Amino acid sequence: MDWMVVAQMSVSGGAMGMAYALIAYGFQLTYAPSRSLNFGQAEGVMVSAFVALTLIGTGMPYALAMILTLGFGALLGMLIERLGVRLALQQKNEGWILLTIILGLFANSVAENVWGRDDRPLPTPIPSDPITLGSISVTWYEVSIVVGALLLMFGIELFRRKTLLGKAVDAVAADASVAELMGIHSQRAVSLAYALSGSTAAFAGILIAPITTVGPTMAGGLILKSFSVAVVAGLESGFGVVLAGVVLGALESLSSVYLGSGWREAPGIVLLICVLAMRPNGLFGKATIRKV
């Protein structure tokens, strides 16, 4: 085993793993206050990337297009909450699972018809030249995924812990009925959580687009991997997703070298099975104690 290959693959895979972690973090955001999540998250990533592409295409500066895309992601998240989740939660059933999947499929059809099925490059100010550290090459795109994902997660955590609105979401997550008694509109808190989650998806789209190019299939497979990361880390693990994401990404790359490119997806699945069999709450999850 050549250490250079191992290092290179771990770094490249780990960077992509940060994108999984970011989307997994989006799952956590809505899971905490509402015990529901958006299975159409990957389509949110894709549609947002298309929106960014369209905005940049109008000649708008990159930074402004990015902010508007984040806003679009938030709106999309709120829309999904309204259409796919709210009623199911009110009636305490699991209808949101199917509804969010269906909304995702619908978004896919819309994207194919509005933007076409071609893969297109996203113009970006990030330089395409690689940086070499010793014998390992890293691209600025990969750096931007890692830095961007960490910054966004950090920002949202700050918001949750330091602002009144954020604390309201946390309160609903802790106990929705008590929060209601304290005067917190729990449904609005859920809506806000979905908006934040939508923004993380949009940001993930902007971050991965320079590598994957923008097309209806750009986020294919992303949902399963991100969900694996969320489950492996635990749906309430906080920053545990970062570690799980990086490890999964690196494992994927390493197995595609040492087992062959056809085995790329295998370690994620094996990891998921092992964790679910041994620690159903995830590696970093807290065991929930239900008081009767």
Add this chain to the structure above:
Amino acid sequence: MFKLTYLPIVLAVSSSLSYAQNIKIALTGPFSGGSAPMGVSTRDGAKLAIQEINAAGGVSFGGKKHLIDIVERDDEAKNERGALVAQEIASMDDVVAVVGTANTGVVLAGDKFYQQAKKPRIISVAAGSAAMGQWVKEGNVVPKGELYAFRFSANDGVQSETILEEAIKKLGLKKVAILADDTNYGVSGRDDLLSRIKGMPGVEVVAVEKFSIGSKDMTAQLLKAKTSGAQGLFVVGIGPELAAIATGMNKLAFKVPMLGSWTLSMGNFLDNAGPAANGALMPQTFIQEPFTPRAKTFIASYQAAYKVDRIPSPVSAAQGYDAVKILAAAIEQAGSTNGKAIKDALENLQKPVEGAIAKWNKPYSTWDPAHPETHEAFRKERVVVGLAKDGRVTFAHDEDRKRLEQLDR
């Protein structure tokens, strides 16, 4: 009731107009998705030829002029979709012939239906050896003179010969790696390269890797090629994935020549790879440069008709255009729309056909399973090496340009 009363009038009007019946030709190909540059260009090239023929009054036989109508079907580069499209077209009695198809797998899935229905079909893009090889495969050999499929693109055999010559003789590579996609096209192209390199003393294949459609991360495959000491990389695939390979090489600072299938000239490769595309070498049958008067005319009319500067896939466009011109000449010579008569005419064209690529003189001859090249239009002399440079493809060698000029004299 209302509709019924008008029916006789409608019938009377339409029958009085159709004094010469129109001919219907089907155009198929991937008009969306990663293969779209090929499908759209070949369709638009074919349509350009049809517009020109119709503007001149149509195809004349039986003392009348017949306009050409078009039936278009998007096969989405998917084998199963291609099979459905072929079944549908094969069952349409008024469709005279079929032109198009860019993906070898789609040809393999669908062409048997055209053969059963005795519909002449000209493959205007798909290059995989398997596409025509299926008709000489044991158990499925089509007897002499009975094949309705013709190819109007340089097949993989001719292409890999050209590109290997470039790599081994001109660049002097000794150790090469092969990266191919896992479609019928990629597998057939890879096997073609492997079997040819086997017969070359002193040349070694140090790594053979595959990737699937839609994969954007080629780091693993490229790293294997790089650590195995490859001095050059052969790639077989289509635009978006080839672009991922080029950007991946850039990232790993794997600076060896990238050579490969003609698809390295697709617009989505050049666009998605950006500067990383520069230097890629590929076999071409047509280059978007005014190297001959006919090429100049064709490029100008394509640009004017579709309001584009760069043709998404110049090779596909020119081949689609020429394929239709050849088909129209065959229908004229056959003097009917009967499938067998058109096939016979294609195999024995009396008059030369003016195309965008060349003046075609008997491009095909009677099908002989022992010599599948009877239904192949392109020989090695017609294939040149293209070089990707700043979002365009140009001639890699001036002698290639001169050869094509010479051939056209």
